[in-house]
Amino acid sequence: MGVVRKTKSVKLLLEEFEKSSSAISVITLIERLDSEMNKTTIYRALDKLEDDGVLHSFLGKNGHKWYAKCNNCSAHHHHDVHPHFQCVDCGKVDCLSETVVIPEIPNRKVHFSQVLLQGTCEQCFN
Amino acid sequence: MGVVRKTKSVKLLLEEFEKSSSAISVITLIERLDSEMNKTTIYRALDKLEDDGVLHSFLGKNGHKWYAKCNNCSAHHHHDVHPHFQCVDCGKVDCLSETVVIPEIPNRKVHFSQVLLQGTCEQCFN
DNA sequence: CCTATATTTGCAACTAAGTTGCGTTAGCAA
DNA sequence: TTGCTAACGCAACTTAGTTGCAAATATAGG
Numbered sequence: 001m002g003v004v005r006k007t008k009s010v011k012l013l014l015e016e017f018e019k020s021s022s023a024i025s026v027i028t029l030i031e032r033l034d035s036e037m038n039k040t041t042i043y044r045a046l047d048k049l050e051d052d053g054v055l056h057s058f059l060g061k062n063g064h065k066w067y068a069k070c071n072n073c074s075a076h077h078h079h080d081v082h083p084h085f086q087c088v089d090c091g092k093v094d095c096l097s098e099t100v101v102i103p104e105i106p107n108r109k110v111h112f113s114q115v116l117l118q119g120t121c122e123q124c125f126n
Numbered sequence: 127m128g129v130v131r132k133t134k135s136v137k138l139l140l141e142e143f144e145k146s147s148s149a150i151s152v153i154t155l156i157e158r159l160d161s162e163m164n165k166t167t168i169y170r171a172l173d174k175l176e177d178d179g180v181l182h183s184f185l186g187k188n189g190h191k192w193y194a195k196c197n198n199c200s201a202h203h204h205h206d207v208h209p210h211f212q213c214v215d216c217g218k219v220d221c222l223s224e225t226v227v228i229p230e231i232p233n234r235k236v237h238f239s240q241v242l243l244q245g246t247c248e249q250c251f252n
Numbered sequence: 253c254c255t256a257t258a259t260t261t262g263c264a265a266c267t268a269a270g271t272t273g274c275g276t277t278a279g280c281a282a
Numbered sequence: 283t284t285g286c287t288a289a290c291g292c293a294a295c296t297t298a299g300t301t302g303c304a305a306a307t308a309t310a311g312g
Binding site: 059062063064065083085087088096098099100101102103105107108109110111112113114115116117118119120121122125 | 211214222225226231233234235239
Binding site: 005026043 | 269272278279280
């Protein structure tokens with residue numbers, strides 16, 4: 001809800017997402033920015049950026065948290081069900097633009113859905 | 127791969143899955159069986175039972191591991207993409223029989239997919 | 253039924269992701 | 283420039299899951 005201040009930390013984080021179009025795991029961010037900022041700051045800034053609709057988060061194959069830039073998702077409402085693809089070889093994760101259709105579930109109201117695809121990406125395919 | 131021995135631990139675990147048709151989180155199993163067996167044993171036995179196709183596992187909303195009985199999935203090949211539904215109110219998780227169609231992804235080979243739906247279940251709906 | 257062998261178990265110590273509390277620092281608006 | 287509030291760093295903590303090893307136990311073979 002609160003406005004995101006343009007602090008050094010937020011700038012550095014957003015630069016990382018500017019550089020690569022892929023999603024980035026929190027673990028990777030902590031490794032990369034270790035000398036620049038504390039991991040607590042990273043967790044809190046990412047949380048904020050997600051609240052403000054700048055980033056969206058999801059869980060990778062080990063249950064570790066990943067973040068990616070929001071492109072077509074509107075802030076505060078990430079109801080789009082775009083799947084995430086994680087390469088089992090190189091570990092890279094991308095947001096896919098394909099839409100996964102979630103069927104109506106009898107007797108249940110679906111609020112949110114998460115689709116994680118795992119397989120081999122173009123680079124690792126040989 | 128190895129045949130599952132009918133040890134006391136394995137029997138107790140399978141009883142839990144017999145009782146409830148829902149999925150059970152490892153955390154819950156550790157709580158419930160705390161006086162009967164060590165958590166290391168639980169982790170290892172579940173691993174084994176999954177290898178042998180008796181149970182299948184997936185990650186819940188916090189990235190915590192859940193297990194459920196395999197009904198129509200053939201051992202060693204859990205290629206069926208049945209979604210899991212987690213109630214955001216009571217936390218219960220069920221395997222759904224609905225099939226989610228995963229679209230073909232250009233330049234990528236999908237080996238495995240995981241669909242987690244979150245919402246309100248029948249009991250919590252009011 | 254009894255023994256040999258390989259598998260499973262318990263324990264304790266460990267790893268690592270993520271969180272919390274608090275005193276200090278630094279954006280930003282007036 | 284000043285003052286308020288949000289953001290930061292640090293250190294300690296929480297907790298899911300793992301590892302190594304010695305002791306216990308299931309199963310097969312006799």
